[in-house]
Amino acid sequence: MSQAETPVVELRDATKSYGAVRALSDGNLVLRSGEVRALMGENGAGKSTLVKVLGGVVRRDTGDMRVGGEPVDFHSPHDARDAGLAVIYQEPTLFPDLSIAENVVMGYHPLGGLKRIDRRAMREQVQGLLDRLGVPLGPERPVRGLSIADQQIVEIVKALSFDARVLVMDEPTAALSGAEVERLFTVVRTLREQGAAVLFISHRLDEVFEISDTVTVMRDGAVVHDARIADMTPDEMVRRMVGRELGALFPKQAASIGEPVLTVDRLTREGVFFDISFDVRAGEIVALAGLVGAGRSEVARAIFGIDRVDAGHVEVAGRRLPPGKPLAAMRAGIGFVPEDRRQQGLVMDLSIARNASMTRMRALARLGLIGSGSENRLAREWAARLQLKFHRLEDPARFLSGGNQQKVVLSKWLATEPKLLILDEPTRGIDVGTKSEVHRLMSQLAGDGLAVLMISSELPEVLGMADRVLVMHEGRLTRELSRAEADEERVIRAATGQVEASA
Amino acid sequence: MSAGTVRAPGPATNESARARRLTEWVFRIRELGIVLALVLLIAVTAILEPRFIEADSLRNLALNASIFAILAAGQTLVIVTRNVDLSVGSVLGLSAYLAGDLLSGNPGLPLPVVFALGMALGAACGLFNAILVTWGQVPALVVTLGTLYAFRGLAFLWTDGSQVNAETLPEAFLDLGTSSVLGVPYLVIIALVVVLAVGQWLRDYRSGRELYAIGSNPDGARLAGVRSDRRVLTAFVVAGALAGLGGVLFTARFGTVDATAGVGYELTVIAAAVVGGVAIFGGIGSVYGAALGALLLGCITSSLIVLRVEAFWQQAAIGALLLSAIALDRLLGLRIEAALRRRSARRAG
Numbered sequence: 001m002s003q004a005e006t007p008v009v010e011l012r013d014a015t016k017s018y019g020a021v022r023a024l025s026d027g028n029l030v031l032r033s034g035e036v037r038a039l040m041g042e043n044g045a046g047k048s049t050l051v052k053v054l055g056g057v058v059r060r061d062t063g064d065m066r067v068g069g070e071p072v073d074f075h076s077p078h079d080a081r082d083a084g085l086a087v088i089y090q091e092p093t094l095f096p097d098l099s100i101a102e103n104v105v106m107g108y109h110p111l112g113g114l115k116r117i118d119r120r121a122m123r124e125q126v127q128g129l130l131d132r133l134g135v136p137l138g139p140e141r142p143v144r145g146l147s148i149a150d151q152q153i154v155e156i157v158k159a160l161s162f163d164a165r166v167l168v169m170d171e172p173t174a175a176l177s178g179a180e181v182e183r184l185f186t187v188v189r190t191l192r193e194q195g196a197a198v199l200f201i202s203h204r205l206d207e208v209f210e211i212s213d214t215v216t217v218m219r220d221g222a223v224v225h226d227a228r229i230a231d232m233t234p235d236e237m238v239r240r241m242v243g244r245e246l247g248a249l250f251p252k253q254a255a256s257i258g259e260p261v262l263t264v265d266r267l268t269r270e271g272v273f274f275d276i277s278f279d280v281r282a283g284e285i286v287a288l289a290g291l292v293g294a295g296r297s298e299v300a301r302a303i304f305g306i307d308r309v310d311a312g313h314v315e316v317a318g319r320r321l322p323p324g325k326p327l328a329a330m331r332a333g334i335g336f337v338p339e340d341r342r343q344q345g346l347v348m349d350l351s352i353a354r355n356a357s358m359t360r361m362r363a364l365a366r367l368g369l370i371g372s373g374s375e376n377r378l379a380r381e382w383a384a385r386l387q388l389k390f391h392r393l394e395d396p397a398r399f400l401s402g403g404n405q406q407k408v409v410l411s412k413w414l415a416t417e418p419k420l421l422i423l424d425e426p427t428r429g430i431d432v433g434t435k436s437e438v439h440r441l442m443s444q445l446a447g448d449g450l451a452v453l454m455i456s457s458e459l460p461e462v463l464g465m466a467d468r469v470l471v472m473h474e475g476r477l478t479r480e481l482s483r484a485e486a487d488e489e490r491v492i493r494a495a496t497g498q499v500e501a502s503a
Numbered sequence: 504m505s506a507g508t509v510r511a512p513g514p515a516t517n518e519s520a521r522a523r524r525l526t527e528w529v530f531r532i533r534e535l536g537i538v539l540a541l542v543l544l545i546a547v548t549a550i551l552e553p554r555f556i557e558a559d560s561l562r563n564l565a566l567n568a569s570i571f572a573i574l575a576a577g578q579t580l581v582i583v584t585r586n587v588d589l590s591v592g593s594v595l596g597l598s599a600y601l602a603g604d605l606l607s608g609n610p611g612l613p614l615p616v617v618f619a620l621g622m623a624l625g626a627a628c629g630l631f632n633a634i635l636v637t638w639g640q641v642p643a644l645v646v647t648l649g650t651l652y653a654f655r656g657l658a659f660l661w662t663d664g665s666q667v668n669a670e671t672l673p674e675a676f677l678d679l680g681t682s683s684v685l686g687v688p689y690l691v692i693i694a695l696v697v698v699l700a701v702g703q704w705l706r707d708y709r710s711g712r713e714l715y716a717i718g719s720n721p722d723g724a725r726l727a728g729v730r731s732d733r734r735v736l737t738a739f740v741v742a743g744a745l746a747g748l749g750g751v752l753f754t755a756r757f758g759t760v761d762a763t764a765g766v767g768y769e770l771t772v773i774a775a776a777v778v779g780g781v782a783i784f785g786g787i788g789s790v791y792g793a794a795l796g797a798l799l800l801g802c803i804t805s806s807l808i809v810l811r812v813e814a815f816w817q818q819a820a821i822g823a824l825l826l827s828a829i830a831l832d833r834l835l836g837l838r839i840e841a842a843l844r845r846r847s848a849r850r851a852g
Contacts, residue, residue: 057726078728093726095719097786106716106727109709116707145843
């Protein structure tokens with residue numbers, strides 16, 4: 001079966017658009033049996049869309065797909081699975097109310113007499129898979145309450161639970177520790193030897209070079225390069241992914257750094273993050289770096305009072321915040337731009353003006369009523385300052401592009417004249433041009449004396465923008481790096497829990 | 504457990520066993536809690552009013568709870584998928600009148616045919632709900648609130664103010680609602696069979712387990728290859744068919760049927776399911792719990808009547824029970840989540 005002539009999976013000229021947004025414009029991919037192929041690209045390059053097309057989650061608009069030489073057309077994930085494609089998605093797909101075992105075998109339970117579920121066989125099968133990965137988890141444990149890393153393991157076990165010809169993994173290692181990644185790679189190598197084809201998405205270059213045989217690079221929705229990994233260097237890979245020089249992207253201005261605005265003292269939420277202490281000063285941009293699932297967003301949510309904490313406290317300008325009260329955090333001068341702007345940052349069906357003035361409703365109200373005139377005035381002012389591109393202020397926010405939506409969220413918070421702005425993944429899914437506008441804006445704001453706490457998974461953004469980098473690993477702060485000290489290797493080492501020789 | 508050479512089997516096995524014990528304990532405490540409440544309730548009422556535990560009284564208790572238990576079994580299927588069916592009372596009304604109308608017109612009609620038609624009518628109503636929920640993408644709460652009124656309206660149109668009386672119904676049919684075999688009423692036997700069958704399906708069959716997956720994480724279920732629309736459709740159709748069965752049994756038990764048969768049943772049925780530990784947000788609960796919940800609600804009503812408590816207090820008591828059941832679930836849920844989180848943390852650290 002090694003180096004079979006017919007590829008296991010072949011995708012030719014696939015396209016996929018969501019409304020006016022073309023997420024995939026030139027999807028070409030060939031997977032051969034016994035090969036591990038890396039799929040690389042920046043966030044928003046179309047990797048996840050391509051994976052969803054393979055997995056039958058979305059249907060391609062045009063193009064050709066073949067599995068084992070036969071043309072296929074998946075109508076649902078079920079079809080993809082029946083064709084032997086196992087996919088691990090980025091978003092959690094687990095059932096919190098059910099046991100690990102049931103999560104793994106859902107829909108494919110082993111059956112006994114009368115087609116009843118054979119629970120003992122189910123338990124043993126899943127125990128076997130867990131043992132194979134060397135994970136000390138019991139199959140009967142409910143998934144609710146599992147750490148992100150453990151949830152990821154259950155996802156992997158799920159994908160391994162049937163003899164897949166093709167295993168697609170969308171950032172499977174993002175939340176795993178070094179040892180767990182090694183175990184996963186051992187399994188991947190075994191699968192490769194058994195003739196499976198593996199498509200592997202990761203942002204960690206070292207992993208890609210360690211495990212892959214071939215690589216496909218995507219940029220702006222299209223496949224732009226296809227090569228053997230042996231013929232690539234990390235530098236070339238990055239250049240192909242980014243398609244431009246990195247230096248010009250992050251226009252960080254120097255700012256004078258003042259008194260601490262935010263002080264976080266020994267903040268702990270059981271099972272999520274532990275003993276987090278740091279401060280952010282006026283005029284300073286502090287980046288919270290780490291892998292997905294390290295607890296960064298959770299810390300931000302706790303600071304803003306969305307989630308409760310079990311211990312520790314937060315001070316703004318020397319005054320202690322009452323825990324669990326976002327309104328108090330707002331009054332104290334914190335602005336919070338959440339990771340998921342569609343769900344948490346904006347009310348998509350409300351107008352741009354109303355979204356932008358949402359935080360100022362009290363100030364705008366006359367006798368409890370808010371006139372659209374005052375709303376529009378406020379929104380117009382901020383729209384001009386942030387160079388918002390819009391048609392009419394009355395249009396619903398959902399019609400704006402991702403970058404412009406983010407500007408509306410920003411203006412909403414800037415209108416409150418905050419002392420501290422928390423930005424969770426401020427440029428995720430935003431096109432390159434608008435991205436640098438957001439960066440310029442952040443830098444300007446810091447220059448005006450605003451304290452900024454930024455969470456970002458994009459290393460270049462962290463290194464380019466931050467005065468100080470705090471690195472989290474599995475719920476703990478593992479390193480603090482000054483702008484001068486911070487480089488890619490140090491951050492990644494700390495984020496993956498590798499301790500440096502000299503502390 | 505085979506001792507693996509790859510890793511130390513100790514901690515995992517222990518953890519597995521502990522987790523299993525924890526989850527089993529929760530399920531048991533939930534259903535045992537209802538049984539305990541039932542026993543307490545019956546004991547206290549019996550002490551105050553000994554006639555409460557005479558055979559006749561207990562028989563009535565079981566008869567009253569039977570129809571609700573059948574409806575609660577159907578409702579559980581729907582709620583577990585994170586949906587709800589508010590139209591069951593109206594569906595019951597339609598099918599009750601259908602059965603009465605058919606039999607008083609043609610007394611010779613074989614009873615299985617009447618049951619089949621009643622259930623088919625219910626299934627059709629369920630299918631209508633399901634199509635709006637799955638293809639129409641309308642929340643079940645809204646859809647079934649609409650059909651709650653629509654089906655009831657149909658019943659009024661159809662009956663046109665008339666009613667079916669017991670005298671016009673064949674004796675053999677009415678016997679179903681009142682007679683017993685070996686001291687156990689037919690109605691109770693039918694309810695037990697339904698509850699066991701639906702309960703087993705939900706517990707031990709793939710398609711049943713998929714309902715839990717859908718309720719626990721709808722998007723995840725789709726990604727896991729669960730054919731969600733088809734399963735939700737099945738849940739609504741079965742719930743409708745069981746409401747149809749309940750309607751036929753309603754006619755057999757009470758004999759007199761008009762357009763108002765089963766008004767307000769939907770709330771009692773949902774209350775029974777919730778008291779029985781079925782989570783209103785889906786993913787958790789069993790048919791057996793829901794059936795026990797129906798029995799408990801029935802017992803409370805009867806006991807309060809026997810004790811001559813005013814009607815107002817009867818309603819308040821049911822409300823209080825509902826609230827305490829929800830509070831208990833929430834409390835248990837929080838404690839378990841905290842315990843599991845701590846355990847996971849210990850493992851990681």
